[in-house]
Amino acid sequence: MNRAGREVRVRRYPAGAVTPDDFEIVEVPVADPHPGQVLVRNTWTSVDPGLRLRLRPDAPAGYFPAFPLGQAMDGIMAVGEVVESRAEGFVPGDVVSHAQGWRDYAVVDPGATQLGGIGTLSRLDIGDAEPQWYLGALGGMGLTAYAGLHVIDALDGGETVWVSAAAGAVGSLAAQIAKLRGNRVIASAGTDEKVDWLREALGVEAFNYRRGDLSSSLRELAPGGIDAYFDSVGGDHLEAALDHLTGHGRVAMCGSISDYESEPRGPRNLFLAVSRNLMLRGFRASSNLHLMAEMREQLSAWLGSGELVHRETVFADLEQAPHALAEMISGRTTGKTLVSIC
């Protein structure tokens, strides 16, 4: 069948802040699926901070590769509906997730491992959930939050946990999971509106890191120090965490968004890790796929009971995807940033 669809391409790597001009939306013919392949009409696609790392020629070693210029951007999560299937196990109408987002239609090979496994084509057993939750709480975001708390042993409760970027997709889940598991949670974000939301909707203590310095804010809310820190920010946030962690404190590092558009600098007070027996642990959600089932079971239950709040900032239509990314990186979105595809 002769179908046409749009895809987003990178025109140039942004020099500093991302702008929509760095991208172009191109109409392309949609290939027919070969035997063994599935054609998916995307309905939602994900907008993640990590994409920024792939918008430069020197994507960090060990991370996903840079997006090539002038081509469809492979390796971005999407959910959609199977339109045509030539692969066993998939039929038209199936709701699926995969890693060929930022386009209207995707021809997907079920056998190909995508995004370390998180993005490999899979049929979603939606139940009472909304499909796009599988790009957020029930997908990579939920797994990142859950796995981060898991790898630093912060799921047993009874501790003081600081979560930065706590109004973001991962942070808002990490803050809630940490709280629902019995920890005292200190959350930080960059606008008063976000802080209000954290306090009122999530019920955690929160501060605006742009008002006053981080250390004073932490000292005020946690005069006895923090036991664990969930880091998506790096930079000054990580330094402040090291300053305030108590003995044997732990840091879960899932990203360092403060560095993504500038030269990274490491924490100058890393010696505190020695003097206070601290552990810093970087992790990837895709390296913790074994936790996906238990995460989904736990978070589905909390979503069902209303204990877990899943907030979304939705941009309508694919052509908004570049704008959505720019807005998210500059801190103007709350919760999971998504693009709905008409």
Next chain:
Amino acid sequence: MNRAGREVRVRRYPAGAVTPDDFEIVEVPVADPHPGQVLVRNTWTSVDPGLRLRLRPDAPAGYFPAFPLGQAMDGIMAVGEVVESRAEGFVPGDVVSHAQGWRDYAVVDPGATQLGGIGTLSRLDIGDAEPQWYLGALGGMGLTAYAGLHVIDALDGGETVWVSAAAGAVGSLAAQIAKLRGNRVIASAGTDEKVDWLREALGVEAFNYRRGDLSSSLRELAPGGIDAYFDSVGGDHLEAALDHLTGHGRVAMCGSISDYESEPRGPRNLFLAVSRNLMLRGFRASSNLHLMAEMREQLSAWLGSGELVHRETVFADLEQAPHALAEMISGRTTGKTLVSIC
């Protein structure tokens, strides 16, 4: 009894490199022990990189406090012989370790916790060992090496482990323990002579980090990357380790001597911890006292069999202590740096 003895005092905090002029040797009357106290004649005292951190007004948070100016320097390991005892459990002639080194005589209170427990007065069951080994392989140095490998799970063998400052007191033990436990060890040091010693006496692969750049040297010796890194250096060494660690690699951090006389800077490539699931773990020997018995048992056996080499650089007489420290920090000593006290 009226005894006189010498003690070393800090005259001023060194601006850059330590020099003997920053200290003075003062003759003082030796106090008689009160009931419950023990008088010790020190025979050996320790010279440790960490002392440098206490020779500045702003000793790092969580670390041992700065040495006050113009007073005896409390909290430096020594071994000696009990001369007079007014405390239960100690009699004249006992060989003991404690934390009042850098002086001829020490009046020690057995009940006082010193250096987080490592320096608390204890009678040594010397056996075939030399007393000064309790300042090295069988003391805090051995515990630091052993505990560091323990906290990053590098005692089970079968991995490639990089040990920096490997001709130093801790590094030379960490390199040997890692090797004797079945790992492949890459050792680095700052002179050709040290590198020769590492290769010939310790039987490990080694390179001089001052010849060529760290990354090239590591790539050459460990083209497949390293699994674990034992860090006493920080700075460019830690950055090189992050570059070369394989997925789920670990770093044991016991110090960062490259920072002690300058402004510390953190590793600029710390994002690799995220992209490669790395763990960085700071630790203190004094937080791992529960490992002391097994460490001593293991290392004593290896010392007895000759499998473990315990090299010392000895400076004769207390008045050499400041010079010994300056020599050690500038990299001109090998193995454990000690001062014998006449």
